[in-house]
Amino acid sequence: MQSNKLRMAIRATAAATVLGMASQAGAVSLEAGDYDVNLYGFARVVATYDIDEDIANGGQAGNFSKITTGSGDTADGHFGMDANTSRIGLSVTSPQDVKVVVEFDFDNNDSLEPRLRHAYGEYQGVMIGRNWSNYNSFVGNGATLDFDALPGTAGNQSRTEQIRYTTGAVSISLEQPFESGVEGGVDKTSSPALTARIEDSQGGMSYSAAVMAKQTSFDDGSDDDSAFGYGAFLAGKIALTEMISIQGAINYTDGANAYVYRAGGNFGQIDAYNDGGDIETVESYGGALSASMGLGEGRSVNLGYGMATVDLDDAVDAGALAANTTDTNTMAFINYQWSPIGKVKMGVEYAYLETETQGGDDGDANRLMFLAQYNF
Template identity: 35%
Template sequence: MLKDKRKTIVKMLFLSGFISPYVSALDFKVDETDVSVYGYAKLDVIYDVNDDLGNSTNRGGARLSGAPGSDGHTRLHAYESRVGFSTATLVEGSLLKTKLEGDFYGNGGGDFRLRHAYGEWQGLLAGKTWTNFTGLVAVTPLVDFTGPGGRPRAARQAQLRYTMDNFSFSLEDPEEIGGLEDAPGTKSSLPDVTARYTDRSGRFGYSLSTVARSLEYDSEGTSAGSSSDSAFGWGLAAEAAWDVTSALTLRAGYAEGDGIGGYINGGVNPSPAYVNEGGDLETIRTSGGTLGASLEAGPGNINAAYSLVSADLDSNPAYLNRNESFEEAWLNYIWSPASPITYGVEVGWHRRETVNGAAGDAVRIQGMVKYAF
């Protein structure tokens, strides 16, 4: 009976997204607490046909047409490897869940970093985990750790969240993924506020979300003189996944906003606003979308994804040489010869265009071997 209870709790955690579906786990019990220790070791083998795009794809790394540079770059690394543990304890008739997880992508690769650290009881979550702005519904599986752009960003930040049935609301750190660019006097005095509704009907799942933000600039006492301004930032997102058949899944995601900053995955400019020459705070409008498909084939899946993200930067003359849009496409095959083992091969195409019309693209070929526990 104890074993059945443990299986039931683990199943509940899995369905709630508490335990990642991409890893297996070692489960045991300590007193009245069920514990899962999980993780994986992953090797990425990367060949950049054109420019060196980094440990995970640097969308702004493609060489602009006519610019000097070298082709052909190989790298192998294991920075995505991760380890974590989660717990579930029955407290006053409700599950108290906790999770701690980290990987080695700190400082771009090589340093251990915290991914998740939170607890949740009776619908109240406190700590660091996925921003509530994303529902993770439109994420097409890729070998590339960067993931498809044009959707709500699957990033993690500190927050206080309450979930009631299909609705969730949160107060989140305004600096980690959506902070203003480093200019004298830029600040955040209020948390970001998000709301999300996620549901599924038969073979169709979807998520709708919004974020509201307070952006501020006050240069009093700084080298920039004395001026101040504030602006309202907002973002909207929709994600959907449709299991057309038992073998074919289609996905789509869309996100846009004014002053949304880094809440869009693959955002052209992570800063939500800039200070113009008159000392006024100008928000940046950004939008993006992604399409994806997964088809079962043999022991694995063929996955294809496309994304496009663009920002309106023309009003700032200082941004003429900055990126204005990112366009990307991926095709891969990911398979598992046994449940804790995953292999994958992928080709990705990445294009960027700047405000002044210059453009460049690059191709990345990537393979992976992942052993989970």
């Protein structure tokens, strides 16, 4: 009974994956001898109306760094629409069970040039290539329509080149690290990121936990130093009833702030700063919580809140950063989603975004969004 509740809750929050990722289960199968070939993707159109700011990025996602803080004037009432996040992918599995995936979308700084999302090969639990970071999970994600989603969700919510091994619920990887830089020094990548994750379900609950470590370094020709950067997250989802679920995540990093999703700026604040030739790491933390209620016949109501913050007090006191540097982002949303016909998803959403600087100045934005997605 509990496992059935979990399945029903996952259906109620399916927009977190169906509206955000193409499902290869519904892909178009192609004839190619003994090879299993699937073409998949979707056409996705998003329209937004920014009520009191102009903060849309490609895909009409809300950009925290465009929010006016302090006493600055804002321009009200901005409409935008695009199809940048439309997606196409090809999955090929050989008779020897070697799987290859290549996937593109067009969310590339509004240039409408194809953007490589995935390019990897996989065989007997070993995956090499560009894929979702192993330090990442969708288990606790809220079903927001915004393509960039809530701050504070689990891990970095992005893709990177890696070598990963998975056995059962456990996976480990060596990855190209995500780095936000060292203020006051020329940062350098001096090691891969090492990650380990467990992700599983039990009864009416799904859960994921992960740890990561990397070297954070700088070298400006006269001074150089390095420090140990690390992080951890915990994410989960629980089915309260057959139609209602709650899900969420908590995160912490030190010297690896790109691994707390949307912490400072729009996608991450500094990892560390140069303090007279010595590297000083910066801490960050975040969390997200959401709830979903299925209404039947492909309809659902979803709401959630996320926060991510960076501790910049010491960096500002040391003169490495100005007090008007963004340290905290928060977002809340409520939406209604429906499926008028198979493989078609639509939704309307209201979102409230707020950003704050280390010095205490803040700004906010209210926006409305409509989404239509046609999967194949």
